[in-house]
Amino acid sequence: MDPDLIAAAQAVAALLTARKETVAIAESSAGGLISAALLSVPGASSYYLGGGVIYTGRALKGLLHVDRASLEGMRSSSEPYAQFLADTVRSTLRADWGLSETGAAGPTGNIYGDDAGHTCMAVSGAASQVSTLETADTDRRANMVRFAVTALRLLETALLADNGRPR
Numbered sequence: 001m002d003p004d005l006i007a008a009a010q011a012v013a014a015l016l017t018a019r020k021e022t023v024a025i026a027e028s029s030a031g032g033l034i035s036a037a038l039l040s041v042p043g044a045s046s047y048y049l050g051g052g053v054i055y056t057g058r059a060l061k062g063l064l065h066v067d068r069a070s071l072e073g074m075r076s077s078s079e080p081y082a083q084f085l086a087d088t089v090r091s092t093l094r095a096d097w098g099l100s101e102t103g104a105a106g107p108t109g110n111i112y113g114d115d116a117g118h119t120c121m122a123v124s125g126a127a128s129q130v131s132t133l134e135t136a137d138t139d140r141r142a143n144m145v146r147f148a149v150t151a152l153r154l155l156e157t158a159l160l161a162d163n164g165r166p167r
Contacts, residue, residue, distance in 0.1 A: 001040060002145045008152035009037035015159040016047035016097070023155070024093035025051030026064065026085040028076075029105040029119055033148035049093045054085060054102070064088050075112050077102050079120045079130045086124035097158070098124035101151045103133075106140040117143050121151040127162040129154050 016023060025048075027034045035051040038044055052063040060066050066088060074081050082100050090098025103119025104110040110118075117135030122128070133150050135143055 001037065002149070004149050005033065005037045005145055005152070006040065008149045008156065009041050011156050012152050012159070013038060013041040013044065013047060015156065017043060019096075019159070020046075021096035022047050022049045022093075023097040023099060024049045024089040024095035026054045026089035026098070026100040027051065027148075027151070028054050028101060029103040029144065030101045030148040030151065031055075031105070031144050033144055034099065034101060034151055037148060037152065049095045051089070054100075064092055077104060077110055077112050077114050077118060077120060079122065079132060082120040082122035083124065083128070083130050086122040086128075090124045096125060097155065098122075099151055099155045100124075101147055103143075103147060105143040105147065107138040116140075119143075119147045119150075121147070121154050123155050123158040125158060125162070127158045129158045129161070 025035050032053050038048050054060050082102050085100035086098040101121040104114050104116050106116030109115045116138040120132045122130040
């Protein structure tokens with residue numbers, strides 16, 4: 001696994017463990033790398049409640065119990081959708097924190113007109129965050145890793161913004 005991805009997961013794991021808090025993940029174009037990285041850290045069962053790769057509308061409905069009507073006026077691969085996913089996975093799994101990622105890994109863009117290397121990510125919790133990343137890269141694997149690392153760093157920023165102290 002990528003060393004930057006492992007380092008980002010270890011930092012988040014340490015914060016969550018110290019705070020005795022939990023996280024739930026909804027990822028798309030990162031393809032499960034966020035969850036895999038968090039689960040690779042020993043002690044993951046104390047902070048990781050679960051996650052899913054929400055890659056299709058069928059997955060959205062089946063895993064998070066969301067129908068398309070709930071998304072009226074919102075499109076995938078956008079900051080509002082990323083925040084919706086983070087809020088929904090957090091609520092569904094009753095976690096302290098929700099982390100989501102949604103984008104276009106490549107080698108081409110998505111049906112919404114976003115180029116490859118575009119992703120939006122969000123954190124839901126005591127200190128929510130939302131961000132968009134544009135890598136300008138068409139390398140699918142490289143983008144997937146970069147998306148996962150950036151999402152984990154966004155969660156770390158939110159955890160530290162919440163006074164950066166264990167609870």
